[in-house]
Amino acid sequence: MTNATVLISGAGIAGTALAYWLRRHGFKPTVVERAPEIRDGGYKVDIRGAALEVVTRMGLREDIRKHRTDVRGGSVVNAAGKRVASMDGDTFGGRQGEDAEILRGDLNRLLYEAAAREVEYLFDDSVTGIDEGDSGVTVTFASGRVQDFGLVVGADGLHSATRALAFGDEARFVRDLGYYVSIFSVPNHLALDRWELTYVGPGRTALTYSTAKDAGAKAMFLFASAPLEYDRRDRAGQQRLLADAYAGEGWEVPRLLEAMDGAPDFYFDSLSQVRMDRWSTGRVALLGDAAYCASPASGQGTSLALVGAYVLAGELAAAAGEHAAGLSAYEREMRPFAERNQELGPANIKRMVLRSAGQVRISMAMLSLLSRLPGRDRLMAKAVEPIHRAATAITLKQY
Structure with a gap:
């Protein structure tokens, strides 16, 4: 120019x-x-x-x-907090090689x-x-x-x-994909040591994790919903929507939600x-x-x-x-x-948020079985191949 x-x-x-x-x-x-x-x-x-x-x-x-x-690893838990399946950090996060x-x-x-x-x-x-x-x-x-x-x-x-x-x-x-996401900092009340816990309920998923060099933790919520009307500058209104979406949910969800009022980094938006x-x-x-x-x-x-x-x-x-x-x-x-x-x-979002109780039960059973199979790592690597094919789908020029 x-x-x-x-x-x-x-x-x-x-x-x-x-x-x-x-x-x-x-x-x-x-x-x-x-x-x-x-x-x-x-x-x-x-x-x-x-x-x-x-x-x-x-x-x-x-x-x-x-x-x-x-992050050393991650586990999927049920409503009672029982670990249904656990994997190392790279497998849980879908990473390979130098990722x-x-x-x-x-x-x-x-x-x-x-x-x-x-x-x-x-x-x-x-x-x-x-x-x-x-x-x-x-x-x-x-x-x-x-x-x-x-x-x-x-x-x-x-x-x-x-x-x-x-x-x-x-x-x-x-283009709204039909889901919403919220992320914010929370106290590490579960004493997680570079570990991630994920809970899946019908139409809504919640997870929390800790990382190196961070005494606290993060919480993330993903839920299916028809389009919601809200002001992107109205934090209190967004928090009410999140609380309503997870009303009556089990596991550690109520305690994680309690932390959102004081979180300095509360984020809420559609998955679009x-x-x-x-x-x-x-x-x-x-x-x-x-x-x-x-x-x-x-x-x-x-x-x-x-x-x-x-x-x-x-x-x-x-x-x-x-x-x-x-x-x-x-x-x-x-x-x-x-x-x-x-x-x-x-x-990906259809695998992250399961729409029905039946889907949740089947998924938990499959994860429990998969975690015990001798070829688990190979099967998991195959499951994330689409991500890696997409991540390498360009040849960078030398400018």
């Missing part, structure tokens, strides 16, 4: 990774983030396949290994520190207006600041404000995907969940963000000043990979 300045909206995994790669290719990225600083903590995420190669090319692979969650599991905040901090000194960050601010001209984009910020950029990239998640400004209402692009015919318009492009959210059920959101950032920056650099050509090439490279990984979401 003649104007090499790029505004990135969102300092999550996609945004921080893109800032790193753009700077490597000689661009001048600026990142705007609504939060007052880079967000730490968060839930655990996996880095697989092509994404592992991306972090290797960033020189971060060993740092990521040092920050692994080190790495890390807390989202730890990964984001590593990405941020890798390029922070060379990238301008505007914290506690957001984009409220985009006015595209012949040679650039004039951006208005919530703070009142107005600035021109050569390109704007929305890396601001499922409910992207950048997408709404450039493409229209999210109802046109966000983003489907778009195109990821750019003029000088505005989308990246990560804003463009092709696969949903947390896919297990590939972080990998899609890392690979997408690498490809977008690389194709813009390869286009040598022609932003339209670079954005078009980015979509050609990424769309098959994104779509392959999006296929995982609907299939």
